[in-house]
Amino acid sequence: MNGCRLMWQVISLGVLLASARASELDMTTLGRPPTTSWPTFNGDYSGERFSSLQQINDSNVASLQLQWSYRITEVGAQRGAPVPVIKSTPLLVNGTLYFTIPNNVYAVDARTGTKLWTYSWADQGGHLVGNRGLGMYKSWLYFLGPDDWVICVDSNTGKERWRKQIADARLQYFTTTAPLVIKNHVLVGVGGDAMDVRGFLVSLDPDEGEMQWKWWSTPGAGEAGIETWPSVDAALHGGGGTWQPGTYDPELNLIYWGTGNTNPVFAGQGRKGANLYTTSIVALDPDSGKLVWHFQVSPHDTHDWDNTEMPVLIDANIDGKPRKLLAQAARNGWFVVLDRTNGKALISTPYVKLNWAKGVDKRGQPIPDPAKEPKLAGSVTITSATNWMSPSYSPATGLFYVNAAEGFAIYYLLDTDPKPSGYGGTVSGLGTSTRILRALDIKTGKPRWQHEYPNLNGAPANVGPGLLSTAGNLVFTGDDQGNLLAFSADQGKVLWHFRAGAAQSNGPVTYMQDGRQWVVLAAGDTLYAYTLAPAALAAAHIRVDREGP
């Protein structure tokens, strides 16, 4: 017994010595409101991407000053992708920013923008469409190669510790997500819809990468939900990627994940039914991977409407009662506010103009109009109303911010086989779509304000601006034309802009460092870091002092 205790002391001393030498993430910061760090994809577990910081605020944001920028110059064109675009949300831990592009990880000094180390991966397939960032556990980072490899890298050195392959890239599974660390779980999702794979989410052990559990997005034989498929075979090839991180409620011990489009993508004739649990929001037990509830935002999807948009966790009073809510602005143009304890809908309504729904069912799930499914001669309906770009929710305004896109396209069915495969159809655009920042009141689902970005070229399909809101009454984002922007959160007035070299392309982050509030945004191949200009900074300190107790 005594011997045991002695050994524990020796081990703890060893850990202390190690942490004195090397930087390590304080695991207790995970899930806390992000102020001096940004240790997860969303900053905390809620997905709100709201910061309580207000040194930078609506009265002084116009004086933001660029402190440094970091441009990726050594990578060049990647397979099928001309210029690297930073779509990842950086992590900020102990003064270092960690971010990614496909096949590359960067560690940069957050004070100066100086490169500390890089890590490169040589892929054997997979799509290089983007990489959304990293997960972190103690001093270890988790990064995904596009070809379904999970790679654990030492955050101090950039040296690889281990690698595990979680899916087969030859089946067109590919991986772009930021792993999410919850307790001792590293949660990793997959994408890929060219060959009718079955989506899944895995939980890996942070130390060695051993699999703890695997949740399949579609049911197998005899499992609940199989009645929404015509056959087990259809369900086992039914898609449902998990290619964005989810959110987590520690009190309920539930994770919330959005699932991707159904397969075959545009040809639904071989999979009549709702096709659970694709294009849904699912609540899972993070320790077992067991499904607790689901809400299908896009039943029987035939339009590639991945429902992987962030399920944002919101605590708010509704009719005078505190409620645990979940809000999502989905790719199919639908906005839902659910009770996250049970998945019951409070709000279920479109947030863009759309023509594919016949109303909602008794659970509040939209009912798709079969007449609007892709057809041989074409069918006109909306383009994606949003995608993976981060939304934000501000508890200060009660508004959910989403960069929406309004536009139409013709959807064609190509594969008329009773057993279609793969995409099975295609999309032909009709003019350009319009990007509109909408600030939705979570109590009504209606916009309190909106800002239509003037733009002749419309909203591009593969890149889009993310959102961050702050207690300084600000919303940070961009406009698809190279302007980085700050709006007033309550009224949508443009208060600041900066001409960057490319369109804003990731989820902006903010944090305090050395007494200054920093805002970091990516545009194309460059990361930009701002603080207030010295005079405004001095004034902000005075203001804070006056407001103090």
Place this chain on the structure above:
Amino acid sequence: MREFLGLGPAPDAAAAKRGAPIYAANCAFCHGPLARGAEGPSLIYSELVLEDQHGSVIAQFLQAGRPEKGMPAFATLSEEQRRDIAEFLRQQIEDVANRGTFQVKNIVLGDPNKGERYVAGHCLGCHSLAGDLRGLGHKWRPIDLQRYWIMPPRMGAGRAITATVRAPQGTWQGRVQQIDDFRIELAQDSGERVVIERDARVAVELHDPLAAHVEMIGKLADSDMINVTAYLERLE
């Protein structure tokens, strides 16, 4: 597109073509005409087929079969024939997975008479059959005809969005080259370009000559779209 999708080596199309009748005669009964499964499993998702490189796995596999699972041997087929079957299977995967090669089928399925009535009722206020609509069916493939009659490409000065910009310094008119919340660039009739920084004192009035088309997109019934395309496609 192949490269972006990470599809690996492309199948040999000639060998796949040779393999098609051999597959149809020997394999389609169990695995379906396009190898998507029937009595036997789909071969589109098969590990063995994905592993195969120009017959490296499948040729040998077919020689022995898998009798314990009801898959007979095809030892009477020549090595080359078995390799051609493998290539045919790789081609089926290619046809599914490589959306860069997808071909739209015949989309001209509507009723041209109904299309004619729609055009008469909705389009001839601005357009004329003897003028700008003449020969439209010969100008574009049906897939482009359909999207372009609904929303014409903004080619030529006549379809450009124009603006009137009123600022304290003066008023400008021209075709909009670029616009965001902070600046607008105009090409003026004189040929000169002007960039105007936007602030609260600058009023921008946009005019879109295709506004009626933009308006129509959200209201157009699929049946009208299909019928009009069938009609326009016939226009000499």
